[in-house]
Amino acid sequence: MKNPFLNFFYVPPAQKLLDIAFKRAMKSSASVSKNAPILIKAKKKEAKRIKVAIEELIDRILKIIKMVPIIEELPDFYRELASLLVDTDQLRLTLGKLNGILPILSKIKREYLSKLRKIEHPKEGDRIRRAVFGRVSSILRKQSDNLEYLNSIRGKLREIPSIDYSIPCIVCAGAPNVGKSSIVKEISTKKKIEVQEYPFTTKKLILGHLKIERRFDTVSLQIMDSPGILDRPLESRNNIEKQAILALRLISDLILFIFDPTPACGYTIESQINLFNEIKENFIQKENINYIIVFNKKDLASESEIKYLKNELKLTDDDFILTNALTGENLDKIIARLRDMFIKPMESKDF
Structure with a gap:
């Protein structure tokens, strides 16, 4: 899915x-017969202005509220990162306060339209409309x-990466300069990398997609390189960075x-082995x-x-894949292993 905060x-x-609502209200015109009495014209004109102004404000405030997804309904990854980036309790409270003025605005509209129907002089209509605009202005300025708070946090939330939850996600890890980005690029079906x-990092996620053909269809896998993220020990990070990095566990299907x-x-x-053991402990073992x-x-x-490396890791020849990312040698073995892990189980379920 796309980052739910992109909207x-x-x-x-x-x-x-207020300026937008009042400008639209003053430009609005009520349908009334040319031959209607001046009092009727005044009532209809000001009633239209009051309705347009308040309904415009209600509509715009509702749109602001609906732009923000409900935190509790988000997938774990987005909920975790959102809670690190902003105070989600304050966000809920802010949206609740905005939502709370909507019935007040509706009540003001009903109350003053009722007063408007009872006026006996055209000039009273203008006075009532000005009173409405004054009350509405006071409410909104509070x-x-x-509104400023919402605008201040939206940029942070919109920077959360978009991860497709519908397909498996392969996360590449390892020390800097070991060839992670080259492998992601080379095994991706399309060379266009997101x-x-x-x-909380100065680095960027690099996303590729691998498409594997099955008998009747094609299955996609996401492949993610995380330069500057999963390439050095957690102990060298502050607590917020650690939590942001550990949030990757929520989207990782394979390391x-x-x-x-x-x-x-x-x-x-x-x-490199110490880094592997740390990722093994925090990702592989804790989240299976x-x-x-x-x-x-x-x-x-x-x-x-x-x-030497094989012995230090206590591996057999079948426990690792030996590659050359620059020439592409043995990268097909990575794809074959991914197929065995993700595609074959799907195929067995189909029969």
């Missing part, structure tokens, strides 16, 4: 809303802080962990998320370097 657009200040912001057996990436084997281990840079790695 959280600009929220005008109170005065802007909501200025709430780049999205991720809260594709990439190792560089050589010194080329600039990170020791020990530091499956994983695939990849040793990249096959062209640069010596047999002894590969053997």
Whole structure:
């Protein structure tokens, strides 16, 4: 699904809303016979203005409220990140206050339309309409802080990445410079890669899509690289960053962990293994998320370097895939493993 906050657009200040509503009201015209008495014309004209002004405000405030999704109804990933970005209790309270003025505005409309029907002089109509505009202005100006608050938080919420919950999500992890982004790009069916912001980091998520043909249809998988996110220990982050990173557990169906057996990436084997163990503890074991281990840079790695990493991880030859992302060597084995994990179980259910 797309980020549910993408429709959280600009929220005008109170005065802007009033200006729009009153301008429309003053331009409105009531249908009345030319031969009608002046008093009747005055009543209809001012009644129309009152209705248009208040209904315009109610409509615009309702649209503002509906722009914000109900936090409790959001998928876990979006709810978690939203609660990190803003005070969701304050957001609910703010929307509740805005919603609370709607029946008040409706009551004012009924009350003053009733008064308008009882006037005995045309000039009284103008006085009543001005009184309505005054009361409405006072009510809306008291909501200025709430409107400003909504406008101040919308940008943060709109930056949450859009993740498709309907298809599995493969998250690539590993130290910087091990070849994660190259692997994401090369195994993606379409080479057009999406780049999205991720809260509390200066980096961006890189999203690719892998389409795997079945007998009668095509199944899609999302592949996500997370540069600057799952590439260094959690202990080096502040609490908010940690929570934002751990929120990725909520969308991860599989971790594709990439190792560089050589010194080329600039990170020791020990530091890469420590990172893997941390992700294993926080993602794989806690959330029962499956994983695939990849040793990249096959062209640069010596047999002894590969053997050392394999022994340190206590792996057999079948426990990892040895690849060269630059030439594409053995990337088909990653796709085959993904097919075994995600597509074959689907196919068995179809029969």
